[in-house]
Amino acid sequence: MATIRQEDFIQSVADAYQFISYYHPVDYIKGLYEAYQAEQSPAAKDAMAQILINSRMSAEGHRPICQDTGIAIAFIRVGMGVRWDAKLSLQQMVDEGVRRAYMDPDNKLRASILADPDGARKSTGDNTPAVVHVELVPGDTVEVIVAAKGGGSENKSKFAMLLPNDNIVDWVLSMVPTMGADWCPPGILSLGIGGSPEKAMLIAKWGMMDPINIHELQARGPSNRAEELRLELFEKVNALGIGAQGLGGLSLVLDVKVNDYPTHAASKPVALLPNCAATRHAHFTLDGSGPVKLDPPSLEDWPKLALDFSTSRRVNLDTLTPAETQTWKSGERLLLSGKLLTGRDAAHKRLVEMMERGEKLPVDFTNRFIYYVGPVDAVRDEAVGPAGPTTASRMDKFVEPMLAKTGLIGMVGKSERGAKAIEHIKQHKAVYCIAVGGAAYLVSKAIRKSTVLAFADLGMEAIYEFEVKDMPVTVAVDSTGNAVHKTGPAEWRAKIGKIPVVVA
Ligand code: SF4
DSSP states (O other), X not given: OOEEEHHHHHHHHHHHHHHHHHOOOHHHHHHHXXXXXXXXXXXXXXXXXXXXXXXXXXXXXXXXXXXXXOEEEXXXXXXXXXXXXXXXXXXXHHHHHHHHHHTOTTSOOOOOOEESTTTTOEEOSSSOOOEEEEEEESSSOEEEEEEEEOHHHHTTOEEEEEOTTSOHHHHHHHHGGGGTTTTOSSEEEXXXXXXXXXXXXXXXXXXXXXXXXXXXXHHHOOOSHHHHHHHHHHHHHHXXXXXXXGSSOSOSEEEEEEEEXXXXXXXXXXXXXXXXXXXXXXXXXXXXXXXOOOOOOOGGGSOOOOOOOTTOEEEEGGGOOHHHHTTXXXXXXXXXXXXXXXXXXXXXXXXXXXXXXXXXXXXXXTTOEEEOBOOOOOOTTOSSSOOOBOBGGGGHHHHHHHHHHSOOOEEEEBSOOOHHHHHHHHHTTOEEEEOOTTOHHHHHTTEEEEEEEEOGGGGGGSEEEEEEEEEEEEEEEOTTOOBHHHHHHXXXXXXXXXXXXXXX
């Protein structure tokens, strides 16, 4: 009979959360590289290269793959023969492991968890509590899966109570385009079918932790309905042409997982959950012999890629004028240098409230660009920690007042804008650019200096001024309102030619 010591359990959880903050699972690296090699869309291929290079840099630098270091989720299978030498509950032990990992001064992770979610939304300070799922199983060991899920992909989770004769493939193909690129593909889609509503969600989440192995299934062929669905969905979802980061291309997903469970005769619950470019999970087993040390991947597991900026336009942000930005075309690649302002949800809300009260703003936005970002705190000699873009559509409602009243001429964020925001961008002849979601450490290397200009009390949501050198971005909405997230997927869907393109 194994005895699991409290300290061994906590330290193993802490080490695993640090591990997954900077090491992708090897199957993800290999799956993404295969997709990269097959990709024919230049924009999607470039995004995949950035994600792969970022992945290797994070592994070498032991710094987070993404600035959103996620909500901590743990699946724990406790053997019924196990004894515990512990005073804390399982939830408290996992939380202590999360606290240690996220507060580690050598690689401090972003504390993204807020208490009172429909009220004050105040940070708990250390990314606790974790979401813990426990199952009692026969045996003498404790199996643990830890995962860190980013908000961008969690927010795109879908669930439906379908009728027994509804077609799941049709439902998935109707849902995926509505998810846009906010979930930072390429990644994995995981379906849970059957059981009760919460069971469908749970088996979908659990299934997401399985290794990427769709090509093995393609080679051996399906042996049950779930495997048939995996193959059909893998082909049809990619044939939508949405591609990496929603730029249009061949690979939106690297795998589709399907898990099912018996359900009521009147029901067909179905959950559809995405896992993003920052796919992060680790698996370990405690047997009473001490804390677990996970084996790091070998640097040989990453392809040796270099970024090609030879066709990118170099832009000096410090001398930029609206006349210059109006020459940029949707899909064009840029390298930004100079001073870049930052701001996201809380700063925008405060700025707009100040404008409504007629107050002077603390920052002059004339002819400036704003970057939607909430970086990880810096360590050692870093100017800033990993600092990838956050979801731009959350700022859509602020676009009109910011462009109309502040002199702002451009924005940098992640994924597509809504129709109204695009209208305002066109009306004010402004531009919107994207950086690659899931390439946060790579982006941070372009940031040479960071100074807080306003709203310091907002922490990572304060307004900073970054000094950047050759920060890679792509024009996603140009001053005529042309949007790459519309034109790219339509072009590639037509090229793939398996699903009719509907022109709105
Ligand atoms: S890759 Fe995108 S969705 Fe995933 S954690 Fe990072 S920002 Fe969020």
